[in-house]
Each structure stands twice: as structure tokens, then as C-alpha cells.
Amino acid sequence: MIIPDSTAPARTAGPPVTRFAPSPTGDVHLGNARTALFNLLLARRGGGRFLLRIEDTDTVRSRENYRERQLEDLRWLGLEWDAGPGREDERGPYRQSERTALYERYFDQLAAAGAVYPCFCSPLELEVSRKAQLASGRPPRYAGTCRELSAEQQAARRAQGISPTLRFRVPPGERVEFIDLVRGPQSALTDDIGDFIVRRADGAAAFFFSNAVDDACMGVTQVLRGEDHLANTPRQLLVLRSLGLAPPEYGHVSLLLDGAGAPLSKRHGAASVRDYRAQGYLASAILNHLFRLGHSTAEHGLLGLEEMARAFDPAHLGRAPAHFDESQLRGWQKEAVRHLTPDEARRWLRDVLPAGLDERPASAFLEAVLPNVELPADARAWVEVVFGGPPELDTAASGFIRDAGSGYFAAAVRGAEASGNDLRAIAGAIRTATGRKGAALYMPLRAALTGRAEGPELAPLLKAIPAGQVRERLARFA
RNA sequence: GCUCCCUUCGUCUAGAGGCCUAGGACAUAGCCCUCUCAAGGCUGUAACACGGGUUCGAAUCCCGUAGGGAGCGCCA
Numbered sequence: 001m002i003i004p005d006s007t008a009p010a011r012t013a014g015p016p017v018t019r020f021a022p023s024p025t026g027d028v029h030l031g032n033a034r035t036a037l038f039n040l041l042l043a044r045r046g047g048g049r050f051l052l053r054i055e056d057t058d059t060v061r062s063r064e065n066y067r068e069r070q071l072e073d074l075r076w077l078g079l080e081w082d083a084g085p086g087r088e089d090e091r092g093p094y095r096q097s098e099r100t101a102l103y104e105r106y107f108d109q110l111a112a113a114g115a116v117y118p119c120f121c122s123p124l125e126l127e128v129s130r131k132a133q134l135a136s137g138r139p140p141r142y143a144g145t146c147r148e149l150s151a152e153q154q155a156a157r158r159a160q161g162i163s164p165t166l167r168f169r170v171p172p173g174e175r176v177e178f179i180d181l182v183r184g185p186q187s188a189l190t191d192d193i194g195d196f197i198v199r200r201a202d203g204a205a206a207f208f209f210s211n212a213v214d215d216a217c218m219g220v221t222q223v224l225r226g227e228d229h230l231a232n233t234p235r236q237l238l239v240l241r242s243l244g245l246a247p248p249e250y251g252h253v254s255l256l257l258d259g260a261g262a263p264l265s266k267r268h269g270a271a272s273v274r275d276y277r278a279q280g281y282l283a284s285a286i287l288n289h290l291f292r293l294g295h296s297t298a299e300h301g302l303l304g305l306e307e308m309a310r311a312f313d314p315a316h317l318g319r320a321p322a323h324f325d326e327s328q329l330r331g332w333q334k335e336a337v338r339h340l341t342p343d344e345a346r347r348w349l350r351d352v353l354p355a356g357l358d359e360r361p362a363s364a365f366l367e368a369v370l371p372n373v374e375l376p377a378d379a380r381a382w383v384e385v386v387f388g389g390p391p392e393l394d395t396a397a398s399g400f401i402r403d404a405g406s407g408y409f410a411a412a413v414r415g416a417e418a419s420g421n422d423l424r425a426i427a428g429a430i431r432t433a434t435g436r437k438g439a440a441l442y443m444p445l446r447a448a449l450t451g452r453a454e455g456p457e458l459a460p461l462l463k464a465i466p467a468g469q470v471r472e473r474l475a476r477f478a
Numbered sequence: 479g480c481u482c483c484c485u486u487c488g489u490c491u492a493g494a495g496g497c498c499u500a501g502g503a504c505a506u507a508g509c510c511c512u513c514u515c516a517a518g519g520c521u522g523u524a525a526c527a528c529g530g531g532u533u534c535g536a537a538u539c540c541c542g543u544a545g546g547g548a549g550c551g552c553c554a
Binding site (some may be wrong): 021022023027055057058060061119121122123126127130133134135136137138139140141165179185186188189192193194196197199200201202204206207208210211226227229230231232252254255257259262263289292293294295297298300316318319320321322323324325327328330331332334338359371372373396426438439440441442443444445446447452453454455456457458 | 479480481482483484485486488489490491492497502504505509512513515516517546547548549550551552553554
């Protein structure tokens with residue numbers, strides 16, 4: 001028997017409904033963020049809705065504070081959901097821990113159809129069985145111990161106080177087929193799938209079940225998710241079919257790898273959105289990099305969410321795993337910093353700007369320095385140079401100053417006193433006194449003012465340095 | 479172990495049998511611009527994992543090999 005192509009029906013006629021469904025067991029990492037982004041984009045480009053659903057059925061691992069952190073990270077990225085936590089609607093609630101009544105109804109329905117059966121096997125028994133199968137070179141699958149238990153046998157086990165799990169009875173000898181949004185036609189044999197648990201002993205719904213049921217009940221039309229779900233999709237299709245629910249279209253994007261080729265999701269710490277945020281990376285830099293990871297587009301510059309939505313094309317999702325590349329991220333970061341408005345820049349750097357700095361000097365500073373800043377740490381160094389005392393000279397700077405001589409700086413001081421912080425005036429005074437031009441004219445100035453041989457353009461930099469400081473820095477070499 | 483997925487420049491990718499002398503972006507190198515750095519402009523280096531087929535013709539189709547990944551959980 002063949003399960004009809006799940007992509008054909010009229011369900012796809014309306015606007016798309018997509019979702020991101022994290023479980024609150026850790027911080028959002030780059031792989032998750034990309035999945036969320038793709039789903040949001042898919043919805044937006046079709047004028048549809050993007051849902052956020054919290055998959056917190058595992059009460060042991062789920063943590064309230066992770067949930068809050070995840071919401072915060074998503075919001076920080078700008079990935080706002082149309083419905084979900086804090087934005088409930090008639091399809092909710094959007095936390096699986098609050099959907100148990102709904103699950104119960106569907107469990108009953110499955111039971112009535114004979115599609116599930118109680119399983120009394122203990123975790124230990126199951127593990128032993130798995131190991132034995134593996135050892136003898138067979139795939140580890142549920143042995144079917146409780147599959148054909150009689151009512152009496154079931155009653156006996158219950159009498160022993162064993163609370164059973166609920167297993168889905170996978171029909172033998174079928175081929176499950178579906179069309180993957182990114183990988184094309186897929187098929188699997190049900191004989192390769194063991195009976196799986198849809199309800200745990202504690203009564204909680206298991207992933208294969210709750211995830212699929214919720215997608216169907218929430219009207220989700222397309223699911224873009226990690227490739228790790230590809231091989232399990234047939235189970236969800238089976239569950240949905242037994243329930244008479246329409247499955248969404250599934251598309252499986254490849255996993256994100258780190259530079260060493262290891263899956264990002266298996267790493268800890270460094271790959272989380274929070275960490276990059278803490279380092280000072282901008283949301284738009286991260287988004288733009290993720291947008292191109294495993295996805296190709298003709299658009300080249302820094303894109304906003306709207307533009308990404310227009311340019312997003314699921315047909316251009318790659319099948320091969322993509323490597324997250326820090327140097328690419330830095331490239332986007334550079335772009336993102338250049339696109340910052342003055343207000344955004346000030347907010348971005350509020351922790352490194354001197355406390356209580358007025359708006360005018362702050363603007364002057366940012367205008368001068370921002371083109372040379374990638375991360376807040378870079379700006380911090382320039383804060384020192386601009387607002388600190390006379391800077392220490394590095395060797396290159398000392399060389400320029402020695403070469404210029406005291407007459408040069410005497411002229412510079414005169415120029416500064418006459419004009420304030422005007423580069424043209426200062427340079428003019430020096431030129432008149434020394435006849436210097438080009439690098440010979442400007443580099444000693446830069447060296448005396450900043451202590452180094454490279455940095456932002458001098459004219460705006462001069463405007464940013466307090467006037468008294470300019471004279472003082474020049475005068476010490478006169 | 480079994481099943482499934484994947485493999486084009488350093489990285490992300492375009493490519494659906496002739497348009498490929500394999501294109502673009504980022505990174506990188508050189509030059510120009512320039513007070514330096516950055517930006518910008520120009521130019522360059524750089525890839526179809528391997529082996530067999532099929533075909534007049536293959537990056538594109540088939541088979542195999544190698545390598546990577548996933549799934550087979552009372553995790554999601």
C-alpha cells in the first residue's frame with residue numbers, strides 16, 4: 001500500500017503557516033536560529049504566519065529559564081512570531097505542557113482504532129534487548145514483546161503496578177512515501193521501523209506524536225527542520241494518517257557544521273546566539289550569514305528581514321551540510337556596523353563609551369571611529385585613545401615623531417591654538433613652516449595624536465578629541 | 479550492525495546532458511585611490527572526492543569505492 005503524496009492536497013493553496021518548535025533545554029544555537037529564520041522567511045514571503053511552539057513535554061530536561069532565554073534570543077534576532085508564547089490565539093496554547101487534554105483525545109482515538117497498545121517493558125529490558133540486537137548485527141528495534149498481549153495479561157501487569165507506555169503499532173509491509181521540500185521524493189519501508197512510543201509511562205506525549213499532532217492541529221503547512229528528522233518523518237506520517245490528520249510538507253535542511261566539520265548542535269557554548277551577542281555581534285550580521293548558509297541567493301548586500309523574505313527560495317536550499325565560518329560572519333559584521341544609524345551605534349556601544357558622555361562628543365567619536373570598528377572591543381581601544389590622556393607611542397609612531405622634529409610640532413601647536421581641532425588649519429600651519437606634504441605632513445600628526453601609525457581618518461578624529469588634549473599631545477614634542 | 483542523507487574554489491554556493499575555457503559572493507594576493515587603516519575601483523590565485531559505465535557529448539544520468547552526517551531512545 002502506498003500513502004498518498006502528502007504534498008498534493010489543497011492545503012497548500014492558502015497562505016503558508018510555518019513554525020519553529022524548540023524545546024527549552026538549552027540556549028538557541030546557530031543551527032536552531034537558522035531553522036527559525038528559514039521558517040519565518042518562508043511564511044513571510046507567502047504572506048503567511050510564523051508560529052512559535054514550545055516543546056516542553058520533557059519535564060525533566062525542560063527549564064523555565066531556558067524558555068525565557070530562547071524567547072529573548074529570538075526577539076533579539078528580530079525573529080518575531082505571529083502566534084506563540086505571549087501571543088496566543090485560538091490554535092494555542094503554544095506550550096506543549098498545556099496541551100495534554102488535546103493529546104489525550106488523540107490517544108483515545110488511536111486506542112479506539114487499535115493503532116496503539118500499552119507496553120510494559122522496563123527501560124532496562126529494552127536496553128538489554130537493544131544491545132543484544134546490535135551485538136548480533138541487527139538494527140535495534142522494539143522486539144514486539146507487548147504487541148499481542150491479551151486483556152488478561154495487560155490487566156495482570158497493571159496489577160503489578162507497572163504503568164505502561166503507549167506504543168504505535170507500525171503496520172508491516174508498507175512503503176511510506178513523501179516528497180521532501182529540499183530533498184525530493186523519499187521513501188521508507190515500515191518493516192524497517194520498530195513500534196515506537198507515543199506516550200511515555202508518566203503520561204507525557206512523546207515527540208513523534210506531539211510534534212506531528214500539533215503541526216496538524218495548528219494548521220502548519222510547511223515544516224523546515226534539521227536533517228536529523230529526515231529518517232523519522234515516516235513515523236510522523238504514519239501517526240497522522242492513523243488520526244486522519246493532514247500532514248504538513250516537510251523539508252529537511254542539512255545540519256550546520258563548525259570549522260572542524262563537527263555538527264554545531266553537538267557543541268556547547270561557543271555556538272549559541274547568546275555568545276555571539278555577548279561578543280558584540282549584531283543580529284543583522286548573524287542573520288545575513290545564516291541566510292546564506294545552505295541557501296543561495298542572487299542578492300549580495302546586507303539584507304533586512306523583509307528583503308530576505310522576498311529573496312528566500314526553498315528551491316535554493318542546499319542538501320549538503322554547511323560550515324559555519326567565523327570569517328564570513330565577521331564580513332557580515334563589518335557590513336552590519338557600517339549600516340548602523342548613529343542611534344543604533346550608540347546603543348550598540350553604550351557599554352564601552354565613557355559613562356555620561358554627552359551626545360555631541362559621542363556622535364563625533366562614532367563618526368570618526370565606526371568605520372574602523374568591527375566589535376565593541378575595537379571601539380574600546382579607540383575610546384582610550386580619544387578620551388584618555390596622551391597615548392603611549394608604538395615604535396612606528398615614535399619613528400614618525402623623531403623624524404618630524406620639534407619645529408614641526410611647534411607649528412602644529414600654533415595651528416591648533418589658532419583653529420581648534422581643524423585638521424586643514426593645523427596641516428596648513430605645518431606645511432607653511434616645514435614645506436612638508438603628503439604622508440610626511442600627516443603621519444607625525446597622527447602619531448602624536450593617537451600613538452599609532454594607523455587608524456580612522458584624521459579630520460573627524462581630531463573633532464572627536466577634546467580640544468585641550470589636542471594641544472597637549474602636540475605640545476609634548478614641540 | 480542495519481536504513482537513510484550528503485560530497486563543485488579556503489567558505490557559502492550557481493549549475494537539472496551540449497550555453498562550462500565551470501559563474502558569483504565572502505575570504506585571500508597584487509595594483510589604483512589615499513595621511514595610515516578601513517571603504518571603494520580594477521586584476522589575479524583557487525573547485526566538479528575517486529573509479530567504472532551510459533552517451534556523439536557528463537559537474538549534471540547509472541553503478542561502485544572512499545569520506546562525512548543522521549536515524550534506529552520512556553531526547554527533541
